[in-house]
Amino acid sequence: xxxxxxxxxxxxxxxxxxxxxxxYATSFQDHGPGLGSGVSSEEIAAWxxxxxxxxxxxxxxxxxxxxxxxxxxxxxITCHGENGLGTTTGAQLAGAQLDLTSEYPEQTIxxxxxxxxxxxxxxxxxxxxxxxxxxxxxxxxxxxxxxxxLNNIIxxxxxxxxxxxxxxKMPNEDGxxxxxxxxxxxx
Amino acid sequence: xxxxRANGLSxxxxxxxxxxxxxRRLFLLRGLQFGVIANITPTNSLATTATDIDLxxxxxxxxxxxxxxxxxxxxxxxxxxxxxxVQNEMVPGNGVSWTPLHLLEGTITPNGLHYERHHNGVPxxxxxxxxxxxxxxxxxxxxxxxDDLLRYPMESKICFIECGGNSNAGWxxxxxxxxxxxxxxxxxxxxxxxxxxxxxxxxxxxRKKSKWLVAEGADAFAMQMSIPIDKALDDAFLALYQNGERxxxxxxxxxxxxxxxxxxxxxxKWLRRLKVTxxxxxxxxxxxxxxxxxxxGKSRMFTFPIEAKSLITxxxxxxxxxxxxxxxxxxxxxSGRGKISKVEISADGGETWxxxxxxxxxxxRSFTRFRLPWNWNGKPxxxxxxxxxxxxxxxxERTELVKKRGRHGFFHYNAIxxxxxxxxxxxxxxxxxxxxxxxxxxxxxxxxxx
Numbered sequence: 001x002x003x004x005x006x007x008x009x010x011x012x013x014x015x016x017x018x019x020x021x022x023x024y025a026t027s028f029q030d031h032g033p034g035l036g037s038g039v040s041s042e043e044i045a046a047w048x049x050x051x052x053x054x055x056x057x058x059x060x061x062x063x064x065x066x067x068x069x070x071x072x073x074x075x076x077i078t079c080h081g082e083n084g085l086g087t088t089t090g091a092q093l094a095g096a097q098l099d100l101t102s103e104y105p106e107q108t109i110x111x112x113x114x115x116x117x118x119x120x121x122x123x124x125x126x127x128x129x130x131x132x133x134x135x136x137x138x139x140x141x142x143x144x145x146x147x148x149x150l151n152n153i154i155x156x157x158x159x160x161x162x163x164x165x166x167x168x169k170m171p172n173e174d175g176x177x178x179x180x181x182x183x184x185x186x187x
Numbered sequence: 188x189x190x191x192r193a194n195g196l197s198x199x200x201x202x203x204x205x206x207x208x209x210x211r212r213l214f215l216l217r218g219l220q221f222g223v224i225a226n227i228t229p230t231n232s233l234a235t236t237a238t239d240i241d242l243x244x245x246x247x248x249x250x251x252x253x254x255x256x257x258x259x260x261x262x263x264x265x266x267x268x269x270x271x272x273v274q275n276e277m278v279p280g281n282g283v284s285w286t287p288l289h290l291l292e293g294t295i296t297p298n299g300l301h302y303e304r305h306h307n308g309v310p311x312x313x314x315x316x317x318x319x320x321x322x323x324x325x326x327x328x329x330x331x332x333x334d335d336l337l338r339y340p341m342e343s344k345i346c347f348i349e350c351g352g353n354s355n356a357g358w359x360x361x362x363x364x365x366x367x368x369x370x371x372x373x374x375x376x377x378x379x380x381x382x383x384x385x386x387x388x389x390x391x392x393x394r395k396k397s398k399w400l401v402a403e404g405a406d407a408f409a410m411q412m413s414i415p416i417d418k419a420l421d422d423a424f425l426a427l428y429q430n431g432e433r434x435x436x437x438x439x440x441x442x443x444x445x446x447x448x449x450x451x452x453x454x455x456k457w458l459r460r461l462k463v464t465x466x467x468x469x470x471x472x473x474x475x476x477x478x479x480x481x482x483x484g485k486s487r488m489f490t491f492p493i494e495a496k497s498l499i500t501x502x503x504x505x506x507x508x509x510x511x512x513x514x515x516x517x518x519x520x521x522s523g524r525g526k527i528s529k530v531e532i533s534a535d536g537g538e539t540w541x542x543x544x545x546x547x548x549x550x551x552r553s554f555t556r557f558r559l560p561w562n563w564n565g566k567p568x569x570x571x572x573x574x575x576x577x578x579x580x581x582x583x584e585r586t587e588l589v590k591k592r593g594r595h596g597f598f599h600y601n602a603i604x605x606x607x608x609x610x611x612x613x614x615x616x617x618x619x620x621x622x623x624x625x626x627x628x629x630x631x632x633x634x635x636x637x
Contacts, residue, residue, distance in 0.1 A: 032339050032382070033338060034390055035331065035336075036330060036331050036387075037329065039320060039328050039329065039330045047460065048462060050470075051468070052468055079277055079278075088276065089275050089277040100480055100484040105595055107475070107480065112475060113474055113475045114474050115469050115474065118471055118474050121411075121468070125411065126307065129277070129278045129307055129407075132409065175485055176474075177486065178489050179489050179490045180490075181489070
C-alpha cells in the first residue's frame with residue numbers, strides 16, 4: 001500500500017519535472033488516435049492575432065491620433081458617428097456624459113472598457129464590419145490612438161505602439177468583479 | 188360536488204393550488220379533454236369552416252402523392268413556425284434570430300429553428316479548407332483537419348444553448364408583448380456529437396501553467412472568447428453533428444465548441460483555433476459586452492453558467508383560450524448548473540403553487556418539458572412558472588432580480604414570466620402589480636444587438 005503511494009509520488013514528481021501538470025494526468029487515459037499534424041512557429045505566429053492586456057500579441061508598427069482621425073472619418077464614422085458618439089447601428093465609443101451609476105449609463109471605451117489592448121484587438125480582427133481584416137497594423141494603432149484621444153485618455157499628439165498601448169491605464173479597469181473566480185473559491 | 192361534464196370526473200377534488208391548478212398525476216387518467224388554445228396568427232384566421240371539408244374522400248386520397256424527396260421539408264401549412272430575425276440595419280449579419288418556442292413541443296429544437304446570434308454573418312466554409320489549430324502552453328502544437336477529427340472517438344450530449352442576452356426585454360420597464368419565443372427564444376436544445384476536448388488537450392499535452400483556453404471562430408468577426416481550462420477538461424467538446432446530421436452553417440459548420448450549460452457566446456461557432464494560456468485574453472465580448480453593469484457601478488464579469496429558468500410556452504402571449512375549460516399548461520425549464528428538480532406553476536399570480544409533471548428523461552443542462560392540467564373558470568388569471576434546479580437554486584421573481592441586479596446588466600435575465608389571461612381568454616405579458624414602474628417612455632434594450 002505504502003509502496004503504491006510512493007510510486008505515485010515519484011510519478012507525479014516526474015510529470016512535474018517534464019512539464020506536465022499532474023492535475024491533468026488522468027486525462028491522458030483518454031488519449032485519442034493522434035491524428036494532429038505538427039505546425040511551424042512561423043505559421044502559428046501568422047495565425048495567432050490574440051492580443052493580451054500585458055501586450056502579448058501586439059505586432060510591430062505605430063499610429064498617431066492624427067492619422068487615426070483621418071481613417072476614422074473615412075472608415076468608421078458611418079456606424080460609430082462623429083467623435084465616436086454612436087448611431088442607431090454602431091455602438092457609442094466615446095463621449096460618455098452619464099456615469100455608470102446613473103439612470104441611463106453610457107458604456108463607452110473610456111467609461112467602461114477595462115483594457116486598451118482590447119480596442120486594438122477588436123479593430124484588427126473585426127473592423128470595419130464591411131471589410132474586416134483590411135486595415136494594416138499601423139492603421140489599427142492609429143485608430144486605437146484616436147479612440148483613446150476621443151475618450152480623453154491620451155492627448156492629440158499621442159502615438160500608439162506595442163510598448164505604449166499596454167501601459168495605458170483605463171479609467172474603469174477596476175470596475176469588474178470576476179464572478180468565476182469568486183465561485184471557484186467555493187467549489 | 189359539481190362534475191365536469193366533458194371529462195366525467197370531479198376536477199375540484201384534484202386541485203393542488205388556487206384558481207383551478209390540478210394534480211400533475213391527472214395526466215395518467217384517460218379521456219381528459221383539453222380546451223382549444225389558438226395562436227392568433229394570419230394562418231389561423233383563414234381556417235376553413237367544417238362545411239368546406241371533404242372528410243369522406245379528400246383529394247389526396249384520389250391522386251398519387253408527391254414523389255420522394257432528398258431532404259424533407261416541413262408541411263406548407265406550418266409556414267408560420269419560423270425563426271424571428273432582428274438584424275442591424277447597416278450590417279445585416281449582426282443580430283439574432285429567435286426560436287419560436289411557443290410553437291414547438293417536446294424538448295429538442297429542430298435544426299432549422301435553432302436560435303442564431305451572429306456578429307458578422309454566417310461564413311460558408313468548405314470543410315476541406317478549414318483547420319483547427321491548438322497551440323500555446325502545450326508540449327506540442329497541433330493542427331487538425333475536419334477529416335482528422337471525424338476519425339476520433341465521439342460522444343453525444345443533449346444540452347441547451349442559451350445566449351447570455353436572451354430575454355433581455357425583461358429589463359425594460361414595460362413588459363414585451365412579443366410571442367414567448369420571440370423574446371425568450373435565444374435558447375434551443377439539441378443533441379450534439381463530437382470529440383471530447385479533453386482527448387485533444389491530452390494529445391497536445393498541457394503545460395503546468397495552463398489555466399485558460401482562447402477559442403477563435405472563422406467568421407468575419409473572428410469571434411474570440413476565453414474559457415477556463417477546468418471546464419474545457421470537464422465536459423466541453425468539439426461538435427461535428429447536431430441532432431444526427433452535420434451542423435448547419437448557421438450553427439457553426441463544420442466545427443463548434445460546446446460548453447454545456449454556459450452562456451451561448453462561449454460555444455464558439457466555426458471553431459478554428461484554441462490557444463492554451465495562463466490568463467483570459469480580455470476580448471471585446473468578455474469585457475465591453477457579456478459583462479453586467481450593476482447598480483453599484485461595478486460589473487459582473489465571467490458569469491458563465493446559465494442560472495435556472497423556466498417559461499410557460501402555452502398558453503402564452505398572442506394566444507387565446509376558447510372559453511372556460513380544462514387546459515394543459517406546458518413549458519420549458521433549464522439550468523446551466525445541472526438537472527431541473529422541480530417546476531412549480533401558479534394560476535393566481537404567485538399566491539399558491541402546484542408542482543408540474545416533468546417529462547422524462549430529465550437531463551443535465553437540457554430543456555426539460557413540464558406540463559400541468561388547469562381548469563380555467565373564465566375569470567382573469569395570472570400564470571407563472573418557476574424552476575428549481577438540483578443545486579436548490581430557485582428561479583427569482585422579476586422584482587427580486589431587478590432589486591439585486593438593477594436594470595442595466597443586459598445579460599442573464601432569468602426571472603419568472605407572468606402571462607395574464609383576460610375574461611375573453613386573450614393572453615398577454617404582465618409584470619407583477621407591485622412592479623408597476625413609471626410609464627414614461629423608456630429605451631428598449633432588446634433591439635440593441637451590436
